[in-house]
Amino acid sequence: MIDPPVSTSLASLDSTSLSAVASAVAHYATPPEARFDNTDRDQYATYIPGPGSELRKMIGWLTPTDADLTQDPFAQNKLVAVMNELGAEGCKTYLTELTNGLLTEAAQRGMNHEDITPTIAKSLILTAIRRFERKFPDGTPDPEIDGEQ
Numbered sequence: 001m002i003d004p005p006v007s008t009s010l011a012s013l014d015s016t017s018l019s020a021v022a023s024a025v026a027h028y029a030t031p032p033e034a035r036f037d038n039t040d041r042d043q044y045a046t047y048i049p050g051p052g053s054e055l056r057k058m059i060g061w062l063t064p065t066d067a068d069l070t071q072d073p074f075a076q077n078k079l080v081a082v083m084n085e086l087g088a089e090g091c092k093t094y095l096t097e098l099t100n101g102l103l104t105e106a107a108q109r110g111m112n113h114e115d116i117t118p119t120i121a122k123s124l125i126l127t128a129i130r131r132f133e134r135k136f137p138d139g140t141p142d143p144e145i146d147g148e149q
Helices: 015-029 041-046 053-058 066-071 078-093 096-108 116-135 143-149
Strands: none
Touching: 015 116, 053 078, 053 116, 078 096, 096 116
16 A cells, blocks of 8 residues: 655644644534535525526626626626516517627627627527527516425
8 A cells, every 4th residue: 555645744834824724624624514605505596597697608708707796796797687687578679789788798898899790699699598498488487486386
């Protein structure tokens, strides 16, 4: 049997490193339910399915930035929120405006006209609508009704 390599002894660690080791040991000594808070679980509980959420899954840069999340832990991109609120039929009705909104979002992130064209933006939005319709053929589920069943 091979002995594991011996790292530095605890005596040779400085006080900062020693406190980090003690903190890690204390962290893993507690049971998992006490280690993790429910912040992530709460965020998923407020998840609203919609065409905007499908678009966000397709385009990574539509997720809120860390700065947005420090101000509001449940922050959403405005385009995503509007698309979710409109639903599939509303998104089809306002397709031109949503396409322009996506192009504006791309421009704000430093992308130029060659990176994302109006045709690509429109295609992405239509794909998000189709994905949502495929997952939820009856529209956005009502969480209160679904929770009672």
